[in-house]
Amino acid sequence: MAAPMQIVGLATPDDLTQSVLIKYNTAARFANQALAAVLSKCQAGANTQELCTLGDQILTESTQAVYKTGVERGIAEPTTVNVNNALSSYSPMDSPYILQIGDVVKVSLGAHIDGYTAKGCHTTVIAPINAEGPLIAKPANAIIAAYYASEAVIKMLSAANDSSIVTARKIRELVEEAARTFHVTVVEGSKVRRIKRYLVGQARVEEDALGADQPKQVEWHREVPGQPAFEDDEFVVEQGEAWLIDIAMSTGSGKVREHLTLRPTIYVRDATVTYNLKLRAAQSTLREIQSTKSVFPFCLRSLSDQRTARMGISECKTKGVVSEYPVLLEHPKETIARQASTLLLSKSGNSEAIRLTGGSAFALPWVKSEYEIETGSALDQYAQLASATRVKEVGIPAIGSSMEL
Template sequence: MAAVAQEAGGVAMMEASDEEEEEEVEDLRNSDVVTKYKAASDVANKTLQGLVGYAKAGMRVLDICIFGDQLITQQCGSMFKSKTIEKGVAFPTSVSVNDCVCHNSPLASETDVYVLKEGDVVKLDLGVHIDGYIAVTAHTFVIRADPSTPITGKAADVCKAAYLAAEAAVKLITPGAGNGPITEAIKKVADDFGVTPVQGVLMHQMKRFVIDGNNVVIGREEIEQKVDPFEFEDAQVYTVDVVMSTGEGKPIERDARTTVFKRAVEQKYMLKMKASRYVFSEVDKKFPTLPFTIRALDDERQARMGVVECLKHNLLHAYPVLFEKSGDLVAHFKFTVLLLPTGTVKITGLPVNVAEFATDKEPCAEIKEILSRSSKKKKRKKKNKKAGEAAAAPAGEAPKAMETD
């Protein structure tokens, strides 16, 4: 009996070990996971590129949002065709213009949808996942009849500042480094360009099916808004998310309808209304962990009614449409970065030609130095074995094995 018990215990230990191993390979140490992140990033980047070409003067913001989500769905449909692999939109396409900060993804039923015009500062924001591995991105550009026309004035200052701050953040995300220097760098760039980081913007660690993990970098630290310090580690994935404003950077809600939500997985409540139960059931089935737009639900009218009770009982998190003061301009850049053995790799985001921003403002020497850093890890040179052993071994002790990359 004792032998049987020991054997059973051994089997249990092996099963537990297998489970731990299975959980462990969901990060970047598994090449298949890296492949899925990069596949998601390819879809995100191609969608972003397509939207920049599609978003011309005279286009409705609603049509651009619909087109973005369709592009994501179509591209994902041709990849990883196993029925067990979920894929698609990880954050619905949002198009926020000028003083609108974020999360603007209107519904088909709305009649007063904004139409783009020449000179608009347009922010595109979207996310893609393959098997729960998420790639998010955001890009800012200015509507111009002639794309070679330089961007000037406040638009040039705020766009260049947001882009350079985001690029500096990428350089500062390395294993062993802390989150604090990123917040400091964003402030330095903002000061150099005479703009302001927007309050409440957080950069999260991402994991499988988790778009907003616990490790957080804050874009603007204040007495009432701080985050816990932490250090970046190998095999982690992060969002770099920088939003700059020509105003005070204190966004507010206006009268725009909130259409983007996320299921609060830890909350439970027995809903009373039939419409609420129907909507919540659909959300549980289609979007159990990631953000979604009401537009993606089967019955928009019923969804608008049903989310009210869900919000009242904290079953959903809302992503409200936020605005700066009228006349201010906001720029937004967002990247996904992987901490791989070879170094930090930015996998989302479109190329930006900073020369198109006609501004006399420049980042300080400290930021320029950060931007000049390589994101790749340096390989250590292997020393001559005998010389290394002789130098490393104290008298009377055997030489220790050298560490190599």
């Protein structure tokens, strides 16, 4: 059996040097391009499998066209298209869902160059052609809450400095305020976290790389009777850091469960586990995973022999050499909205923040809530913040633009 993969630079400090910034920006250009392309195809009658395939194809072709020697690059998060009450990990390989008018759709994906990662997620609504008005039902509240919570946190982080200290508690309170304002609930698993090279929250990977050195992170967990509702380290956000803002809101309880019948299609390699697999299909599948995949999750669709992969992945999972990403759902009658962006807090001294993913190119869909942000509230202040901090957006590359690196 091949030796476990070793990723050079795992968990090492990230200095935002010029070369690192270029790699982050390059990954962001490709992530934004793929996200915009998939969102543009989200319309009634669209096949979710084809949408996921489109996103992954763009990510793969784009990343493989640059840094052609000596630099690992590729998909950091496979494209998923999660509809209505689905939160994450839906990337079907057969019997795909067909989008319908009224669906609330979350498209999520990510790219990396040399382990420097840009991830994004945006929520849209499948509206009828020539719609006469915005979506005004309960799902609109979740969509607006997720959008404004994400935007407010980005502005809060971007303004972080010695005179405007940002802590875990302030981040949590701001997101919770958005949920209360629009009468929705923060979905468990939502997080605002510092990310590092190769480390963006993959199952098991960070535990093995960091050990007791836990990352800066605010995460929403399911409440357990008799235990505190949350427990955050009182960290302080600092310039020179990279952050992932990933916030989901629900019209229901915010509690999610694994889908009972959909077989997971997304997995991640656990490089710390070795095992002499018995089935030839499992051995073949693991060999390909070891030779072509990194510490990032991958979709079975990306393996060369999908039939063999489907047969072999079960033993790989049972023996612990891979971990699965199950499709997560809220109650069928509820709706989840989700927004995710990656942000760099420059340490160049010019108080500039760089928004890698999301931004003005990914606008709030046509929705309207019966609730409004209270004038003078923290959410209102950040929603209209015009600070000295300048937020630069990477945005979407022009069609046909190329990059030789």
